[in-house]
Amino acid sequence: MKLLESLFPSNDFSLIAVILGMPLLGAFINGIWGRRLGKPAVKMMTLTAVGVSFIASLIAFLLLDHAAHGGEHSHTRLYFTAWEWMHTNGGRAGSVVNIDLKFSIDALNGVMMLIVTGVGFLIHLYATSYMENDPGYHRFFAYLNLFIFSMLVLILGDNLPVLFVGWEGVGLCSYLLIGFWYEHMPNAAAGKKAFIANRIGDFGLICAMFLLVHYTGALDWTGIQNNASILADNPADAYQIHLWPLGGGQYQGFFKFLQPTAPITISAATAVGLALLLGCAGKSAQIPLYVWLPDAMAGPTPVSALIHAATMVTAGIYLVCRLSFVFVLSPFVMTTVLCVGAATALLAATIALVQNDIKKVLAYSTVSQLGFMFMGVGAGAFTAGFFHVLTHAFFKACLFLGAGSVIHAMHARIHDDVKSQDMRYMGGLKKYMPYTYWTFFVSTLAIAGCPLLSGFFSKDEILYRAYVNHSISPVAAKMAARHIAIWQQPEWIGKAVYAVGIITAAMTAFYMFRCFFLTFHGSFRGWAIGRGSGLTPAHGVKVLPKDEEHDAHGHDAHDDHDDDHGHHHEEDLTVPGPAPHESPLPMTVPLLILAAFAAFAGLLNPAPLTKHLPLEHWLEPVFEEATKAGVKVAETAEHLEYPLMVPGVLAFLIGLGLAYAVYVKAEGKPAQRWAEAVPRLHRAAYNKWYVDEFYEATILSAVDALAETAAAFDQWFVDGILAKLSSLVVAALGTVLRTFQTGVVHVYAAAMVVGIAVISWFFVAPHAQVSTTPSPNGDYVVTAAPGMGYSYRWDADGNGEPDKPEFTDQTSVKVHLDPGKELKVKLEVTNAFGRHATVEVPLNRPAAQNPMELGSN
Amino acid sequence: MPVTHYLVLSSLLFTIGGIGFLVRRNVLVTLMSIELMLNAVNLTLLAFNASHPESHTGQMFAFFLIAAEAAEVAVGLAIVLALFRIRRTVRSDEADLLKN
Numbered sequence: 001m002k003l004l005e006s007l008f009p010s011n012d013f014s015l016i017a018v019i020l021g022m023p024l025l026g027a028f029i030n031g032i033w034g035r036r037l038g039k040p041a042v043k044m045m046t047l048t049a050v051g052v053s054f055i056a057s058l059i060a061f062l063l064l065d066h067a068a069h070g071g072e073h074s075h076t077r078l079y080f081t082a083w084e085w086m087h088t089n090g091g092r093a094g095s096v097v098n099i100d101l102k103f104s105i106d107a108l109n110g111v112m113m114l115i116v117t118g119v120g121f122l123i124h125l126y127a128t129s130y131m132e133n134d135p136g137y138h139r140f141f142a143y144l145n146l147f148i149f150s151m152l153v154l155i156l157g158d159n160l161p162v163l164f165v166g167w168e169g170v171g172l173c174s175y176l177l178i179g180f181w182y183e184h185m186p187n188a189a190a191g192k193k194a195f196i197a198n199r200i201g202d203f204g205l206i207c208a209m210f211l212l213v214h215y216t217g218a219l220d221w222t223g224i225q226n227n228a229s230i231l232a233d234n235p236a237d238a239y240q241i242h243l244w245p246l247g248g249g250q251y252q253g254f255f256k257f258l259q260p261t262a263p264i265t266i267s268a269a270t271a272v273g274l275a276l277l278l279g280c281a282g283k284s285a286q287i288p289l290y291v292w293l294p295d296a297m298a299g300p301t302p303v304s305a306l307i308h309a310a311t312m313v314t315a316g317i318y319l320v321c322r323l324s325f326v327f328v329l330s331p332f333v334m335t336t337v338l339c340v341g342a343a344t345a346l347l348a349a350t351i352a353l354v355q356n357d358i359k360k361v362l363a364y365s366t367v368s369q370l371g372f373m374f375m376g377v378g379a380g381a382f383t384a385g386f387f388h389v390l391t392h393a394f395f396k397a398c399l400f401l402g403a404g405s406v407i408h409a410m411h412a413r414i415h416d417d418v419k420s421q422d423m424r425y426m427g428g429l430k431k432y433m434p435y436t437y438w439t440f441f442v443s444t445l446a447i448a449g450c451p452l453l454s455g456f457f458s459k460d461e462i463l464y465r466a467y468v469n470h471s472i473s474p475v476a477a478k479m480a481a482r483h484i485a486i487w488q489q490p491e492w493i494g495k496a497v498y499a500v501g502i503i504t505a506a507m508t509a510f511y512m513f514r515c516f517f518l519t520f521h522g523s524f525r526g527w528a529i530g531r532g533s534g535l536t537p538a539h540g541v542k543v544l545p546k547d548e549e550h551d552a553h554g555h556d557a558h559d560d561h562d563d564d565h566g567h568h569h570e571e572d573l574t575v576p577g578p579a580p581h582e583s584p585l586p587m588t589v590p591l592l593i594l595a596a597f598a599a600f601a602g603l604l605n606p607a608p609l610t611k612h613l614p615l616e617h618w619l620e621p622v623f624e625e626a627t628k629a630g631v632k633v634a635e636t637a638e639h640l641e642y643p644l645m646v647p648g649v650l651a652f653l654i655g656l657g658l659a660y661a662v663y664v665k666a667e668g669k670p671a672q673r674w675a676e677a678v679p680r681l682h683r684a685a686y687n688k689w690y691v692d693e694f695y696e697a698t699i700l701s702a703v704d705a706l707a708e709t710a711a712a713f714d715q716w717f718v719d720g721i722l723a724k725l726s727s728l729v730v731a732a733l734g735t736v737l738r739t740f741q742t743g744v745v746h747v748y749a750a751a752m753v754v755g756i757a758v759i760s761w762f763f764v765a766p767h768a769q770v771s772t773t774p775s776p777n778g779d780y781v782v783t784a785a786p787g788m789g790y791s792y793r794w795d796a797d798g799n800g801e802p803d804k805p806e807f808t809d810q811t812s813v814k815v816h817l818d819p820g821k822e823l824k825v826k827l828e829v830t831n832a833f834g835r836h837a838t839v840e841v842p843l844n845r846p847a848a849q850n851p852m853e854l855g856s857n
Numbered sequence: 858m859p860v861t862h863y864l865v866l867s868s869l870l871f872t873i874g875g876i877g878f879l880v881r882r883n884v885l886v887t888l889m890s891i892e893l894m895l896n897a898v899n900l901t902l903l904a905f906n907a908s909h910p911e912s913h914t915g916q917m918f919a920f921f922l923i924a925a926e927a928a929e930v931a932v933g934l935a936i937v938l939a940l941f942r943i944r945r946t947v948r949s950d951e952a953d954l955l956k957n
Contacts, residue, residue: 743953745887750879 001066004059010067013078015060016103019113020152022053026145034138043128046141050124050148054117064110068621075621077106077222079158088213095217102220104158108321108386108622111615112155112314115393119310120148122590126401127302129586130408140180140300147173151311155318159220160209163319167205167283170312171198177307178299190295197292201282205319208275212326215239215268225325225625231269232329232475240265267486272326273333276319277340284316286344286374290367291692294351297359301404304359308366309397314389317370320377321386324623327377328630331489334378334471338493341374342466342500347689349507353514354675354685357421358403361515365447366396368504372462375497380631381465382623383616387605388462390615391454394601395443398594402440405587406519409433409580413526423515428524432580435588437520439595444516446598448509449652454602456652459505461607464644467498468637474629502647509655514671517663526580608645766790766831768839780843782825783812789832798823820847863904871897884937884947888930895926 008015026049034042060078068076082101089096105113124144131140150169157163171194179191213219216227230239242248244264251259266274280286285293293313297304307313320327320337327333345368352364369392376385403421406429410420419425430437446455473479473486480486582588605615634640662670675682684690769785784792791807796815807830817823822844829837874893881887899919906915940952 745949745952746879746882753875753879 001062004063005066008060008063008078010076010078013060013063013080013105015056015063016078016080016105016156017082018056019053019060019117020103020149020156022049022056023145023149023152025049027142027149030138030145031142034142037138039132039137042138042141046124046145047121047128049145050117050121053148053152054114054121057113057117060105061110061114064105064107068107075106075624077104077158079104085161097213097217097219099159099161099219101162102158103153103156103162104221105156106622107619109155109318111386111390111618112318113152115314115390116148116151116155116310119393119397119594120151120306122593123302123306123310123397123401126305126404126587126590127300129584130302130404131300134300136180140177143173143176143180144303144306147177147306147311151315154315160205160212160224161219163322164202164205164209167202167279167315170283170315171195171202174198174296174307174312177303178296180299180303187298190292190298194292194296197289198282201279201289201316204275204278204282208272208279211268211272211275215272221322224323228269228325228329229475231272231326232267232473233478234268239268241268241271266332267330269326269329270332273330274336276323276326277333277337280316280319280374281340282316283319284313284370284374285367286316286340286370287347290344290348291695293367294360294363294688297363301359301400301407304363305397305400305404308363308400309393313366313370314373314393317373317377317385317389320374321382321623324377324382324626325629328380328471328626329474331471331473331630332487334380334630335489335493336378337374338378338466338471338497341371341376341378342497342504343371344368345371345375345504346500346507347371349504349511350685351688352511353507354682356423357418358406358423358426358515358519359400359421361423361511362396362399362403365399365508365512366392368508369396369447371504372459372501375466375501376462379462379466379469379494379497380471380627381462381469382626383605383619384458384461384465386619387615388458390604391446391458391598391601394594395446395455395598398439398443398591398598399447401587401591401594402436402443405433405436405583405591406440406580408583408587409436410526413580423518425526426519426524427522427526428520429580430520432524433582435582435591439588439591440516440520442595443598444512446602448512448655449505449648450656451649451652452602453599454597456648457602457606457608460645460648461605463498463501463505463648464607464641466494466501467644468494468634468640470494470632470634471630472632498644502651505648506651506655509652510659511655513656513659514663517659518668521664522667524580608641763788764831764833764835766829766835766837768827768829768837770825770827770839770841772841772843774845778817778819778845779814780817781812781814782827782841782843784827784829786811787829787831790829791831793828793830795826795828798825800826802828815843817843817845819845821845860904860908863900863907867897867900867904869897870894870900882948882950884940884949884952887949888933888937891929891933892926895922898922 026046029045030037030042034045037045064076064078067078068074080103082103085099085101087096087098124141127140127144131137134140147170150166150173152166153169154163154166157166175191175195177191178194179188181187182191209219212224215231216224218224218227240248242263242265244260245251245258248263248265251257278289282289293308296307299307327337348364348367348371352361352368355361355364369388373385373388373392376382376388406426407420409429409432410426411417414420414425442453446453449456449459470491471489473488476486476488605613607613607616662668687693767785767787770782771785773781773783775781782796784790792810793802793804793807794810794813795802796813797803807828813825815823815825822842825841825843827839827841829839871894874890874895874897877890877893878887881890899922902915902919902922904915906913906919909915937947941947944951946952
């Protein structure tokens with residue numbers, strides 16, 4: 001330990017370079033040489049990169065722990081400055097903002113770093129097997145490593161610009177990976193959607209950065225924290241943002257009716273918080289920007305696991321936790337976060353209830369769980385929210401990888417991308433794939449909130465906190481003394497959010513067990529697909545051999561999509577294909593590890609069981625100040641802990657029981673009856689409440705209309721008038737000139753001779769030109785234009801006779817004129833050929849009308 | 858001998874070359890006319906040089922011109938050969954591929 005500490009001092013903690021560098025190196029090598037290296041080498045490279053990164057993270061974590069305990073419960077950070085990036089002047093006079101490529105590890109991102117590299121490694125291991133037969137193997141792992149790198153930059157960055165680099169990096173990687181099978185249109189579209197939805201969020205983040213640097217004069221965590229109080233504390237006009245009238249101006253004249261009696265303003269803290277929230281909503285898929293995440297499951301399943309669990313979507317929660325001291329400054333922002341979280345959790349859960357695609361259920365469940373996390377941080381329980389990030393990483397990764405395993409098995413049978421993900425064709429898989437079954441079961445229990453599993457502890461903590469916590473403005477008392485009212489969070493909001501949370505929890509349990517029972521219980525419905533589909537085998541004779549080939553192929557080698565195989569398996573499904581089978585070892589081992597974590601990670605913070613809370617204690621220095629200032633905990637909280645747990649457990653039991661009754665006992669018949677009873681409601685939920693269509697109709701069509709206007713302008717004005725008209729003129733000229741173009745050399749030569757003659761004449765004939773420079777006192781300098789072999793003869797006194805009889809080199813004369821007089825200066829020029837030219841310059845000076853003015857010159 | 862005589866001879870040669878270039882249609886004759894004009898220029902240069910014996914500029918330029926002529930003839934004859942192969946003619950008014 002001593003050795004390590006001397007190797008990596010806390011202000012130059014270069015181990016971070018290893019953590020960051022390895023995935024980047026992996027991405028680089030696989031991206032550039034992957035195709036030539038071959039699969040085993042690619043596999044080796046990618047696993048080594050993330051594996052070494054994980055081990056380095058572990059060591060860094062241990063060192064951090066050591067340093068934190070040495071420093072007696074203070075907020076310990078280990079810094080590493082890669083290089084100086086830029087300096088800029090801050091918003092406040094004279095301050096200089098240093099923006100370095102600087103990274104730091106503290107309690108919060110130390111845990112994040114372990115999740116990203118640890119879960120990331122398991123997903124990589126899984127993917128090496130899952131993607132076995134994909135032609136883009138090396139490309140996939142290059143992207144995957146780049147994803148890990150970007151996420152690490154995001155969480156380890158010590159200031160907002162560095163975080164933003166990672167923020168954009170994960171956006172790019174998600175685009176690349178969601179659209180990994182880019183030949184398939186919906187995938188490419190989903191990638192684009194993720195990219196664009198994220199850009200809207202990025203706009204918010206950029207605005208927040210500008211505001212922060214303007215108000216606090218800093219962009220690194222410590223600097224922002226030190227100066228954050230100024231955001232809420234200062235009632236001066238400069239620290240208010242005018243919503244109306246815009247910019248705090250005055251409306252005059254006709255627009256006077258727009259002038260409000262009192263200006264509507266928000267504090268800088270609220271503005272920064274809302275802008276940050278927009279950024280977080282984009283990345284963490286909250287209303288209104290959640291629409292990209294469900295589509296993001298279009299990519300390969302390991303990607304979904306990576307995006308949904310370990311990276312990317314947690315970035316928003318991370319940022320809220322990171323800048324918790326900014327968020328708590330404004331109760332309005334905290335309440336908004338809370339409500340957005342609750343609404344997202346509920347909305348996504350209702351959609352997840354009726355989806356048939358196994359990955360879609362999980363995708364909406366992610367959106368819903370992210371809502372829970374936002375509820376946690378919005379209630380000021382940053383530890384609880386972050387704890388849910390941690391547990392969610394384990395069980396959601398396990399669930400997605402389990403779903404991948406199921407799809408892998410189904411795909412082996414039917415080779416149809418859509419049908420192999422459809423739960424209506426699954427069922428009874430318990431028999432065929434025990435490992436997947438048990439790990440999926442554990443994770444389902446965890447996410448549904450089964451007592452004593454990880455999801456229960458984290459979710460329960462969030463709900464409890466939402467009920468008992470109350471956001472207050474840290475500066476309310478100070479402002480009240482100055483007669484400035486600050487928006488306060490109403491008492492009932494916490495309780496309403498708690499109720500919504502309980503309902504959502506019940507829904508979560510129901511849809512997760514629906515998914516679980518449909519997939520693994522009952523009888524296997526997959527036999528029905530393919531058989532009797534009306535397709536006659538195109539090569540009837542070959543049915544048997546092809547079937548054998550299919551069998552062999554199906555058992556050890558196939559990938560998620562089939563397009564590159566060149567042979568289509570629908571044809572030979574007249575005979576039942578092979579039974580689904582368990583996935584190979586590299587896929588089941590990560591499942592087992594993740595399931596173990598999903599079960600036991602709750603013990604990191606088992607609030608209801610014991611007062612010894614390792615995670616809470618560990619993160620306390622990070623959130624201490626924020627929670628102390630901005631969160632009031634109800635006095636009755638102690639007594640409420642167990643009573644508030646009861647509805648949570650009940651929600652789990654009701655969800656589980658209902659799902660069991662409907663999908664196991666009655667084999668899904670009641671669900672069908674319900675759907676038929678309220679067909680429109682069912683259809684609306686199935687179609688995700690038509691949110692996409694709503695966006696399509698409002699925002700997208702508005703943008704489209706704008707684009708069409710611009711295109712019309714471009715086509716008619718720019719192309720039609722500017723481009724076409726000028727080209728028409730050129731073409732007409734060309735038509736005329738073309739008649740002269742005979743192609744006969746002699747004609748050209750003759751033209752040349754004529755041209756030479758004209759130019760020669762120009763040089764042979766002298767040109768007498770003069771320029772006159774007057775000055776206010778009546779002096780005029782007349783200068784002759786120079787020419788080859790010229791000599792000059794002047795008549796400057798205007799008497800008609802040359803001043804000197806011979807020609808000289810004198811190129812200018814100076815004459816003086818009194819006011820009101822005029823004079824003709826004559827110049828004669830002769831050149832080397834003895835030819836003459838003459839020019840006369842009349843000069844006249846106006847009579848002085850205003851001597852004063854002239855004199856002043 | 859005054860330089861004027863040379864200049865008169867040179868301008869005569871140049872005029873003959875120029876007229877030949879403009880009126881004759883045979884590409885070979887055209888090339889020869891060009892040579893004639895160039896040599897007229899050479900003659901001028903040398904004549905001026907002879908009247909200013911302290912500098913060698915005129916001679917130097919004459920050498921450069923001779924080198925340029927040699928290169929021009931090499932290229933020109935190659936073009937003539939190519940033209941003959943394509944068109945089976947050495948008449949320059951029939952070589953109007955550049956038209957329009």
